Amino acid sequence: MDEKLASAGRGPRHGEPFSTRALRAVRRAVSSSAAREVAEITATAEVLQQPVTTGRQIAVTSIRGGSGKTTVAALLGTTYAHYRQDPTLVVEADPALGSLPLRLGAERLRWTTGDLADVVQPQMSLLDVTGYLVQLPDNAWLLPGSQGQVGAMLDTKAYERVMVSMRRYFGVTVVDCETMPAEVARTALSAAQARVLTVPATLEGIASTRAVLQWMHGLPRDITSTTVVVLTETVPHTGVDVDKAAEQLKATGASVRTLPYDRHLAAGGVIRTDLLARDTSQAATRLAAEVFQLSQKSR
Structure with a gap:
């Protein structure tokens, strides 16, 4: 981002008010919930650290913009990078001025997905490949979809060659796809071992998503069983009963999780995991674990 434009942003806020954090700390001190929380964190970490025989690819998409698709992709990528020992890759397959590099804090963009497709060779080493990528914290790497320019294109053959x-x-590998039904998004969904479909927690978003999930059942290979729907609360009060909405979507056979509203994420800047609200951090980690487990079931 241009430095002058970046200066318009205020300092990053914590995902939840200080009063909420202080009250929770007091409650934990006088209850037995701390031990249960540690046990759950340990179990989730064990799932996230499971070894893989071949790289697992997870596609994140949506049916419209503004659903938190890129935010969820960034959260998944940072979570896997934090817990796993092997390298994690985050790919931007949404080349039309996507915001993934900004959310991940990339200071400079180098080669794009389309560029790498022209040079990648089977004999390359990991060191050769990472020379074309943007390094992120915790042994994570980013492959941008564009260099901040409108109109960059990515065809399915180039995408498949890279992946x-x-x-x-x-x-x-976490892939931030175009919104459906774009061609690359359909290719990414079909090729991935697990999928995440982000949905704004609105009546319109829920109705449209249920129709998309029913359409997935009719595909040659039903991918609903390896799809997790994420209801994203992008505003503090959505006016929707999220629990009832989740039940409606679960009836299609897909797993459903909720990403609660978070002041830090809502600002749209670089995601700092230390500033996420506790509920947001836990939701992201549980989502990452569930999606990874689903990816392990697919070849």
Whole structure:
């Protein structure tokens, strides 16, 4: 982002008010919930750290913009990078001025997905490949979809060439796809071992998503069983009963999780995991674990 434009942003806020954090700390001190919380964190970490025989690829998409798709992809990528020992790759397959590099804090953009497709070779080493990528914290790497320019295109053959090659080097790859039904998004969904479909927690978003899930049942290979729907609360009060909405979507056979409203995420800047609200952090970690487990069931 241009430095002058970046200066318009205020300092990053914590995902929840200080009073909420202080009250929770007091409650934990006088209850037995701390031990249960540690046990759950340990169990989730064990799932996230499971070894893989071939790289797992997870596609994140939506049916319209503004659903938190890129935010969820960034959260998944940072979570896998934090817990796993092998390298994690985050790919931006949404080349039309996507915001993934900004959310991940990339200071400079180098080669794009389309550029790498022209040079990647089977004999390349991990060191060769990472020379074309943007390094992130915790042994994570970013492959941008564009260099901040409108109109960059990515065809399915180029996408497939890159993704087939990358499975050799990275234990988990998270792909931030175009919105459906774009051609690359359909290719990514079909090729991935697990999928995440982000949905704004609105009546319109829920109704449209249920129709998409029913359409998935009719595909040659039903991918609903390896799809997790994420209801994203992008405003503090959505006016929707999220629990009832989740039940409606679960009836299609897909798993459903909720990403609660978070002041830090809502600002749209670089995601700092230390500033996420506790509920948001836990929701992201549980989502990452569930999606990874689903990816392990697919070849």
